[in-house]
Amino acid sequence: MPAERFIAALNDQIGREFAASQQYLAAAVYYEDETLPRLAQLFYDQAVEERGHALMMAKYLLDLGIRPRVPGVGEPRGDFADFVEPIAIALEQEQKVTDQISELAAIAREERDFVSDQFVQWFLKEQVEEIDLMSTLLTTAERARERPLDIEEFIVREGIGGDQESDSSAPVPAGG
Ligand SMILES: [Fe+2]
Numbered sequence: 001m002p003a004e005r006f007i008a009a010l011n012d013q014i015g016r017e018f019a020a021s022q023q024y025l026a027a028a029v030y031y032e033d034e035t036l037p038r039l040a041q042l043f044y045d046q047a048v049e050e051r052g053h054a055l056m057m058a059k060y061l062l063d064l065g066i067r068p069r070v071p072g073v074g075e076p077r078g079d080f081a082d083f084v085e086p087i088a089i090a091l092e093q094e095q096k097v098t099d100q101i102s103e104l105a106a107i108a109r110e111e112r113d114f115v116s117d118q119f120v121q122w123f124l125k126e127q128v129e130e131i132d133l134m135s136t137l138l139t140t141a142e143r144a145r146e147r148p149l150d151i152e153e154f155i156v157r158e159g160i161g162g163d164q165e166s167d168s169s170a171p172v173p174a175g176g
Pocket residue numbers: 017020049050053097
């Protein structure tokens with residue numbers, strides 16, 4: 001059984017994953033409204049992924065007979081200075097999440113809970129990919145600040161965010 005402080009920290013992280021999902025969704029509808037469909041789709045997809053992370057964490061607790069808390073989340077940022085800002089916010093958010101998940105791993109190790117430690121490793125690997133994605137996007141967006149259509153073309157040309165291949169090592173989410 002995981003230590004109480006690990007369970008509490010994981011519950012907090014479930015809330016942050018849902019909050020991240022809402023922030024991605026707020027950016028997605030902004031992009032769709034601005035007629036930037038590729039950025040919109042990428043952010044819609046990220047919103048679904050973050051919700052998935054929350055449900056994977058919920059499932060981990062459920063499998064241990066612990067009922068996860070379903071959190072309320074604050075309203076995300078929905079107004080942006082330009083098309084670059086949501087990407088900058090997303091990158092900052094992903095960097096924060098990486099620290100938070102590292103903290104989860106640290107708690108698991110301190111408690112000598114190597115099962116939970118192993119569980120969070122998948123999320124750390126996922127963070128490396130998401131930071132890489134948002135860094136690439138931010139660099140490209142900053143370079144094309146006056147020409148948002150360039151980044152739309154870049155996303156298509158490089159196949160960014162497209163075909164999320166199924167990852168058989170991914171934890172199972174609650175709800176299947
Ligand atoms: Fe996440």
